[in-house]
Amino acid sequence: MACQTYASNACMGTRPVNLCTFEGKKQYWTKGPYSWKTYAEVHRDVVAAARGLLLLPGIKEMRDEKQAFRQVQECVVAILADTSADWQISSLAAMQVGLTITTVYTTLGHEAMLHGLNETQAKVLFVDWAQYDVLKESVMSKCPALLHIVAIGSAHIPLKTVGGETKAFPTPQEASALAAIGAAFTTTLEGLIAAGSADATDLGHYRPSEQDVVIIMYTSGSSGLPKGVVLSHLNFVSVMASILATGAIAPLATDKYIGYLPLAHIFELAVEATYLCQGSAIGYGHVSTLTSGSPRMHPKDPEGSDLLTLRPTFMAAVPAVLDSIKTGLNMKLSKIPGLKGELARGAVNKAQGLPSGAGCLASCLLDCLQAKLLHMVRSQLGLENLRIMISGGAPLSPETQEFVSAVIAPVAQGYGATETTGCASIQETVSCGGRPADQSFGHVGAIQPATEIKLRSVPDMGYNVTDSPPRGEILISGNNVSETGYYKLPEKSAEDFVRHSDGKIWFHTGDIGVVMETGVLKIIDRKKDLIKLTGGEYVSLGKVEAALKQVPGIGAVVVFALAGKDHCVAVVSQPDKGWEFVGGRPDETALLKSLSEKLTEMGLAPFEIPGKVKVDDTIWTPETGLVTASLKVQRNPLREHYNKPAGPLDQMAYRFPDL
Structure with a gap:
C-alpha cells in the first residue's frame, strides 16, 4: 500500500x-x-x-x-x-x-x-x-x-x-x-x-469485493437529466493498473x-x-x-496563484484550459517590448519549428539563449518543472497540442468516457516500455491493456471497416467498462451496453474512429448529434437548430459543432419560398445579435449559442441531397457542401479536417 x-x-x-x-x-x-x-x-x-x-x-x-x-x-x-x-x-x-x-x-x-x-x-x-x-x-x-x-x-x-x-x-x-x-x-x-x-x-x-459498486457517477453528457454510470471496484482498479502498466x-x-x-x-x-x-x-x-x-x-x-506557488511536475487539463494557456501566453508575449520581446517570441516560434521572426541581433542571440528563454517563459506560468501534461474530457485540437508540447511540456491526449472509467487509450508522449516517445498530434494514442476496441461500420455516414484504414463506430469492452450501465435506466443501458456473440459487453460510444497504421486511435466524427466542446460541455445540434428557428429572419438553419472548439456556429439558408418569406435577407451582424438575445431568453446555455453565423443564398432541396424528402437537414452532406475552401465554414474559421 x-x-x-x-x-x-x-x-x-x-x-x-x-x-x-x-x-x-x-x-x-x-x-x-x-x-x-x-x-x-x-x-x-x-x-x-x-x-x-x-x-x-x-x-x-x-x-x-x-x-x-x-x-x-x-x-x-x-x-x-x-x-x-x-x-x-x-x-x-x-x-x-x-x-x-x-x-x-x-x-x-x-x-x-x-x-x-x-x-x-x-x-x-x-x-x-x-x-x-x-x-x-x-x-x-x-x-x-x-x-x-x-x-x-x-x-x-x-x-x-x-x-x-x-x-x-x-x-x-x-x-x-x-x-x-x-x-x-x-x-x-x-x-x-x-x-x-x-x-x-x-x-x-x-x-x-471487486464486484461491489464503488461509484455512481452522474454525467451531463446528454440533454435532459444527467445519467448515473455505475462503476465497480474492478472497473476502477483496472484503469489504474492499465495506466501504470504502460x-x-x-x-x-x-x-x-x-x-x-x-x-x-x-x-x-x-x-x-x-x-x-x-x-x-x-x-x-x-x-x-x-x-x-x-x-x-x-x-x-x-505571484500568488496556485501554479506559481506549487510549480508542479505533472498537470491534467481539459482542452479549454490548454487553449487558454496558448492564447494567454501569446497575448503576454505580444506585449513584451523591444529586444526582450523579440527574443521571447522568437524562442517560442523556434520551439514550434517556425521561423523566429526576430531581427538580426535577436536571431544571433537566440542560438545561445533558446533554452534559457523558454525556461523564462515557462517559469512565468509556474510550469518550468512540468514533465508531462495529460489532456482529456473533450477532443484537443492538434494546433493547441503542438503549441503546448513544444513550448511548455509534452501533452498526452487520452480518450475514454465515464462509461469506460475514463481511460480507454492514451498517447505515449514519453518513452516507455522500450517504445519511443510518440511526438505526433491529432490522435488519442494506444489502446490500454484493460481495454478492447473494435470498429463497427456506419454505412449511412460512409464509414466502413472495409475502408483502408478501417473506419467506424468505436465499441469498447474490457474490465474498465461498466457491466451494469446506467443507474435505473435499463432501456438506455441495453441500447449502449450490448452483449455481443462473444459473450462480452461492448459499450457503443457513438464516436467514429480510425485505427492508424501505427496502431493508434484517431477520432474523426460523432455518430450522434451530441458534440463535446473543449470545455467538456455537450451541445445538441438538433436542440440549437430548433431554438434558432424561433428567431425572426431564420427559416432554414444548420448548426455545426467541432471537437476542438469552444463554440458552435450556424449557417442560415434561403427558405424554399425565398428571403421574402422571412422578411428579407438578414444582415449577419444584426442576426447574430438577435439570435444571441433570443436564445439566451429561451434559457440556452452560453456554449449552446452560436458564436458566429453565415447567411447563404442556397435553397436546400431534396434534389440537392442537402435535406430529406421531409426537409430534415442532411448533416453530413451539408457539412461537405459548406466545408470547401473560402466557403461559409472557412470564413468562420471553422473548417472540418479532411477525413
Whole structure:
C-alpha cells in the first residue's frame, strides 16, 4: 500500500485563504503557502473518517445488511463539493468500508443535483460549507432519504474578510447545533475524524469485493437529466493498473501534481488515484486562483496563484484550459517590448519549428539563449518543472497540442468516457516500455491493456471497416467498462451496453474512429448529434437548430459543432419560398445579435449559442441531397457542401479536417 511504502512522503497539500477582499462585486483571495499532510497522516484521517461514517446512526446497520444480502439497495454517500483534499479523503473513507459514492457536478443546477441525490436515495451528503446555505432549502431539504450532512471544504473558507462578509467554517460542536434539514443532522469532516479516532471497529470486515459498486457517477453528457454510470471496484482498479502498466504518464514518488479539475469527473478522479498509488504529492488548487489571471487573483498579487506557488511536475487539463494557456501566453508575449520581446517570441516560434521572426541581433542571440528563454517563459506560468501534461474530457485540437508540447511540456491526449472509467487509450508522449516517445498530434494514442476496441461500420455516414484504414463506430469492452450501465435506466443501458456473440459487453460510444497504421486511435466524427466542446460541455445540434428557428429572419438553419472548439456556429439558408418569406435577407451582424438575445431568453446555455453565423443564398432541396424528402437537414452532406475552401465554414474559421 502506498500509505506504508511512502508513509513519510508529502501526500496532500492545501493552501489556506488568509484574506478575502471585496472590491465592489468582485472578491479576491490572498492565499498562504501549501500545508502538507504525509501519506501516513492522510491514511490516519481516512481510517478515522471511515470509522466515523459507520458511527453515524443507521449507516453501519445498512452496510451490515448489504454485507449479508448482496441484492439490497446500496448505501450511498454523495459528494457535492469543489475539488479539495477534503473531497478526496471523504471518498477514500467511503470506499474503505464499501459504501457507494455518488457524485454530481456542482455546476449542473439544482434540478440535476436533486435528481442524482434522490434517484440514489443518498443517506449521507458531503457538501462544501461555502454552498451550505445556498443548497439548504433548494436541494438538501428536498432529499427525504438524507440522514446526515457532513460539511467539508474548510480550505476554501477565508480566515479573514475585508469589505464584505463570509461565513466561518463551523467547529463540529457548532455544526451539530445547526437545525435539522428534514431528517438530516449536520457534522463536519473534522467531527467524523474525531469520532472515528476514538473507535476501534475492524474495517477489514467491511472491505469491498471487486464486484461491489464503488461509484455512481452522474454525467451531463446528454440533454435532459444527467445519467448515473455505475462503476465497480474492478472497473476502477483496472484503469489504474492499465495506466501504470504502460507507463504512458509514468508517475513518480517525487512528482508534484496540481489538483483542480472536478473530482466529480472520472478524468480527474482516475488521474489522482493513479498518482496516489505511486506516492506522488497532490497540491490542491482552485479554478478561481489557478493562474495569475484567474478571477479571484488580485491584479496586484500576480505571484500568488496556485501554479506559481506549487510549480508542479505533472498537470491534467481539459482542452479549454490548454487553449487558454496558448492564447494567454501569446497575448503576454505580444506585449513584451523591444529586444526582450523579440527574443521571447522568437524562442517560442523556434520551439514550434517556425521561423523566429526576430531581427538580426535577436536571431544571433537566440542560438545561445533558446533554452534559457523558454525556461523564462515557462517559469512565468509556474510550469518550468512540468514533465508531462495529460489532456482529456473533450477532443484537443492538434494546433493547441503542438503549441503546448513544444513550448511548455509534452501533452498526452487520452480518450475514454465515464462509461469506460475514463481511460480507454492514451498517447505515449514519453518513452516507455522500450517504445519511443510518440511526438505526433491529432490522435488519442494506444489502446490500454484493460481495454478492447473494435470498429463497427456506419454505412449511412460512409464509414466502413472495409475502408483502408478501417473506419467506424468505436465499441469498447474490457474490465474498465461498466457491466451494469446506467443507474435505473435499463432501456438506455441495453441500447449502449450490448452483449455481443462473444459473450462480452461492448459499450457503443457513438464516436467514429480510425485505427492508424501505427496502431493508434484517431477520432474523426460523432455518430450522434451530441458534440463535446473543449470545455467538456455537450451541445445538441438538433436542440440549437430548433431554438434558432424561433428567431425572426431564420427559416432554414444548420448548426455545426467541432471537437476542438469552444463554440458552435450556424449557417442560415434561403427558405424554399425565398428571403421574402422571412422578411428579407438578414444582415449577419444584426442576426447574430438577435439570435444571441433570443436564445439566451429561451434559457440556452452560453456554449449552446452560436458564436458566429453565415447567411447563404442556397435553397436546400431534396434534389440537392442537402435535406430529406421531409426537409430534415442532411448533416453530413451539408457539412461537405459548406466545408470547401473560402466557403461559409472557412470564413468562420471553422473548417472540418479532411477525413
